[in-house]
Amino acid sequence: MFERSEDLFKRAQKFIPGGVNSPVRAFKAVGGTPVFFEKAKGAILTDADGNEYIDYVGSWGPMLLGHAWPPVIEAVQKAAEKSTSFGAPTEVEIELAELIQKMVPGLDKIRMVNSGTEACMSAIRVARGYTGRDKIIKFEGCYHGHGDSFLIKAGSGALTFGTPSSPGVTKGTAKDTLTASYNDLEGVQQLFDEHKGEIAALIIEPVPGNMGCIPPADGFLQGLKKICASEDTVLIFDEVMSGFRVAPGGAQELYNVQADLVAFGKIIGAGLPVGAYGGKEEIMKVVSPTGPVYQAGTLSGNPLAMHAGLALLSELHNNRAIYGELDQKTTHLEEWLHRIFKHHEIPHTMNRVGSMLGIFFTDKPVTDFNSASQTDVEMFKEFFHGMLKRGVYLPPSAYESLFLSNALTQEHLDQTVAAADEVAEVMAERMNKN
Numbered sequence: 001m002f003e004r005s006e007d008l009f010k011r012a013q014k015f016i017p018g019g020v021n022s023p024v025r026a027f028k029a030v031g032g033t034p035v036f037f038e039k040a041k042g043a044i045l046t047d048a049d050g051n052e053y054i055d056y057v058g059s060w061g062p063m064l065l066g067h068a069w070p071p072v073i074e075a076v077q078k079a080a081e082k083s084t085s086f087g088a089p090t091e092v093e094i095e096l097a098e099l100i101q102k103m104v105p106g107l108d109k110i111r112m113v114n115s116g117t118e119a120c121m122s123a124i125r126v127a128r129g130y131t132g133r134d135k136i137i138k139f140e141g142c143y144h145g146h147g148d149s150f151l152i153k154a155g156s157g158a159l160t161f162g163t164p165s166s167p168g169v170t171k172g173t174a175k176d177t178l179t180a181s182y183n184d185l186e187g188v189q190q191l192f193d194e195h196k197g198e199i200a201a202l203i204i205e206p207v208p209g210n211m212g213c214i215p216p217a218d219g220f221l222q223g224l225k226k227i228c229a230s231e232d233t234v235l236i237f238d239e240v241m242s243g244f245r246v247a248p249g250g251a252q253e254l255y256n257v258q259a260d261l262v263a264f265g266k267i268i269g270a271g272l273p274v275g276a277y278g279g280k281e282e283i284m285k286v287v288s289p290t291g292p293v294y295q296a297g298t299l300s301g302n303p304l305a306m307h308a309g310l311a312l313l314s315e316l317h318n319n320r321a322i323y324g325e326l327d328q329k330t331t332h333l334e335e336w337l338h339r340i341f342k343h344h345e346i347p348h349t350m351n352r353v354g355s356m357l358g359i360f361f362t363d364k365p366v367t368d369f370n371s372a373s374q375t376d377v378e379m380f381k382e383f384f385h386g387m388l389k390r391g392v393y394l395p396p397s398a399y400e401s402l403f404l405s406n407a408l409t410q411e412h413l414d415q416t417v418a419a420a421d422e423v424a425e426v427m428a429e430r431m432n433k434n
């Protein structure tokens with residue numbers, strides 16, 4: 001079934017580290033050979049062997065309306081004919097900035113970059129430049145791209161500062177990143193008390209999608225805002241996943257909390273390489289060339305990416321019904337999976353925010369990194385491969401959220417549910433034998 005993918009993977013490994021250009025694609029978390037894709041349309045992916053799959057990854061978010069959505073393709077084609085890059089300003093950059101400002105609360109100024117990583121790195125630098133402080137707080141299990149400051153895990157024992165989670169990140173960098181536990185407001189307050197006047201920024205995924213999907217507890221985001229305001233710390237929402245997905249205005253709109261800076265990526269470029277960060281005028285004015293904090297990019301505001309983003313976001317802005325439809329489809333899937341797992345007596349927990357869905361094999365609630373790491377990864381692997389064989393492409397890791405697209409039809413959902421029922425039955429049989 002996967003012969004050509006297997007050949008391609010072997011070939012890729014000769015030239016590309018691990019055969020992939022981003023680690024999660026290598027299937028290390030689920031085992032087996034990564035599927036190489038050839039094309040996709042709407043909710044259906046076609047791999048290099050000609051197998052078709054119902055897609056629940058959506059390029060990790062951007063394909064909110066499905067793959068090869070005609071207005072995006074048309075916009076990219078038209079833009080390409082007029083040149084793929086100028087390295088100079090264009091009108092479409094203003095149009096996209098204006099539209100985003102209409103959709104997202106509190107964005108006085110926005111700067112385009114090329115990835116979510118860049119957006120988060122830059123937001124941190126701006127917060128440090130603005131406050132004149134060095135330290136940041138991040139949350140265990142939240143992912144903000146591969147910038148040095150974010151590849152830090154909590155220190156052990158009495159250490160309040162972190163240690164690098166990747167070789168190549170210096171101890172010097174690690175000492176400026178403090179780690180808190182998601183949904184633990186008291187822990188955050190404690191870090192602030194221990195580091196009075198030292199914390200430039202607190203960065204958080206308001207709806208984490210990088211440890212499955214975890215909703216913020218009632219009042220958690222509001223509590224962070226209050227603490228940050230009283231400590232003059234810049235509150236940064238990393239909405240690279242949640243932005244334009246959980247609501248047109250992202251988590252800020254959904255939970256009615258406003259951050260000082262917001263980072264975007266994924267959906268904002270409709271599948272082209274884009275990120276952006278923005279926020280309050282007072283903070284954004286420190287960014288070069290208005291202010292002294294340097295941040296630049298040869299391909300930033302790239303015309304193909306801007307036109308693609310404009311086409312997608314215009315639709316999301318003009319047609320809010322999309323969000324209700326996505327909600328309904330995701331709820332439907334969640335309810336059916338729940339019924340199936342329950343019927344087969346498979347311990348499970350599901351977390352959903354809008355069209356983000358986390359499936360965890362555990363009988364306990366999953367509210368932070370600690371509880372997410374105690375789920376049964378072996379069961380997830382079994383579920384993942386069972387679904388893959390039956391034509392359903394789930395995120396290849398127990399620690400990633402599903403992202404639904406509005407191209408999914410009732411028929412796709414029914415097929416997915418039928419596949420899940422078969423897989424759950426096999427899993428239950430194996431569990432009973434053991």
Ligand SMILES: *Cc1c(COP(=O)(O)O)cnc(C)c1O
Nearest residue numbers: 115116117143144145240241265
């Ligand atoms: C994907 C992601 C990033 C990094 O974006 P890239 O475009 O992969 O660099 C940052 N933050 C969050 C929340 C993400 O999900």
